[in-house]
Structure formats: structure tokens, C-alpha cells
Amino acid sequence: MSLPARLFGVTALLIVAQACVAQELTSPVYRVANDQTAPQPVAGPPVRTASAPAGATRPKGLENSPFNIYEVPGEHPLMPCLRLAKQGLAEIDANIQGYSAILTKQERIDGKVGDPQQLAIKVRHEPFSVYVKFIKPFAGREVLYNSAKSTTKLTAMEGSGLYRRFGKISLPVDGRLAMHGQRYPITMTGVRFLTEELLRIGTEDIKYGECSVEYGVMDIGGRPCTMIKAVHPTPRKNFRFNIARIFIDHELRVPTGYDAYSWPIEAGGQPVLEESYFHTNVVLNPGFTDADFDENNPNLFK
Secondary structure: OOOOOOOOOOOOOOOOOOOOOOOEOOOOOOOOOOOOOOOOOOOOOOOOOOOOOOOOEOOOOOOOOOOOOOEOOOOOOOHHHHHHHHHHHHHHHHHOOEEEEEEEEEEEEOOEEOOOEEEEEEEEOOOOEEEEEEEEOOOOOEEEEEOOOOOOEEEEEOOOOHHHHHOOEEEEOOOHHHHOOOOOOHHHOOHHHHHHHHHHHHHHHOOOOOOEEEEEEEEEOOEEEEEEEEEOOOOOOOOOOOEEEEEEEOOOOOEEEEEEEEOOOOOOOOOEEEEEEEEEEEEEOOOOOHHHHOOOOOOOOO
């Protein structure tokens, strides 16, 4: 399943050699030809999303999950995920104005998997705004995006070192400096964006077969979460990943974790990590004001 790992795309503002232990990766040697697409599945009957229809069953592994996840005979394996994502998006829009969290992320960029990064983040949904303070590495680095001020620029400042003397600088959100060392721009941050992408990509994926889905309940950061694992066993041009997993917090009812893996480099090898994003210490609706996303706030960019 192509679950774009877009829980967060933060901004590195300087071209500084990032000291990280990295793994050099190459393209898998046994991939099928890129012009081969997965076969179409047998179309299933329309499914109501409000409640489980007659004949629906609950997948294995969800005995302790609070979510209304069910399968209908003959439908694509991703359909339960799409129904859950639609419900989740509606709940986010109705109930969540913003949140704060500690984000731990790890990404493969230019064939290398970098060291984990840990960041303190604040996200506001309307107007969409993101504030980031790096914990490690690059401790003290700050990044701010406020769509009410600009939809194309962000403000950033280093926490220490030579470039600290330049103070706050404005950068294009998708420019070379802002994207250095990042897979995604800051505008793709957050649980709402992730949920929208699940719907968009999942809607494309159900056009094809070669997909299996597993479910379970796992503790993430000491909190029970429902785990959804989607697997595309055969590399195809229409699939982004071999394996993708999403973790939905039982109490918060939002996806707090996500990771994705590409196909093994060689036959019999292990899937290769592409991206991983996990949120801990999540606080929903902490009562943000405009000052929390104001670059002139004396408590920011100190």
C-alpha cells in the first residue's frame, strides 16, 4: 500500500554536512520491468461506511482494537483502511484544532538512511501553521511556517555555530536550503495531511491487486495502538513501497506512527527502511494562539 509517510517534513536551513551513520543503498537487482503493472482485482459490491453490512467480518488481530474495521467478501483488502481513513479525517476536522508532540523521524535520502532526528513540534490546522525546535541533532534549530503570513516561505534560525550569527532568515519552503536533508517540505506536516494522503493513494491502489493487509494491536511509546500493515509483494511502478505500517492511537484516535520499506536489494534480503515517523507526548488541542506561530514572539528564535 502506498502510504506516503508524510507525518512530517521539516526544514534544514543550511548546507552543512550532516554527520550521520548512513547505509549506502542501490536499486534492487531483481525488480520486474518498470512497465509492468499489477493486475486489476475483481470488483466488489458497494460498501456502506456507517455500519458493517450483512456478511461483513472483523479481521484477525483486532480483538482489542476500538475501531470499527470490517471486511466485506470480494472487496479489495485496502477497503477497510479507506473506510477508517474517511472516518478519521472527519473526526480530525470536527475535533482537533492542533497538537504538540515529540517527533522522532528517520529517512532515506539519496540512497542513505540517516540517523534518527528528534524534534519538538507544534501544529495548528487553521490557519495551517507549524513550529519546530530540534532536540537532536542540531539542538536548538528553529523552523516556523505560518500559512496566514506566507504560503511559500518559512522562517528559520540555527541553534548554535557559525550560522547562528545570521539570526532569522526567510526561505522558500521547497527551496534547496529548506529541503536539504529532508524528504518532504514543512507544508506536508501532520496527521491530517497523512490521513488525506492515505485516502488519495489508497483510492489509486484499489485499482490493482497484489496486496495483502494485516492487523494487530501494539504498544507505541507505552500507548496501545491499532497497527495496519499493507504489503505489496511484487515491485511495480504503481506501488511506492513493499511494506507500509500505520499505528493509530486508541485514545487519541489519530495516526501517531508510520513507517515504510522498499523491496529488498537482493533476493532473500530484508526490506529497506525508506521513512519512519513516530509521535510521542502528544497533546491534542493545547490552546494555541496566533502568538505561538508569530516569528516576533519573544519566546521564539531566542
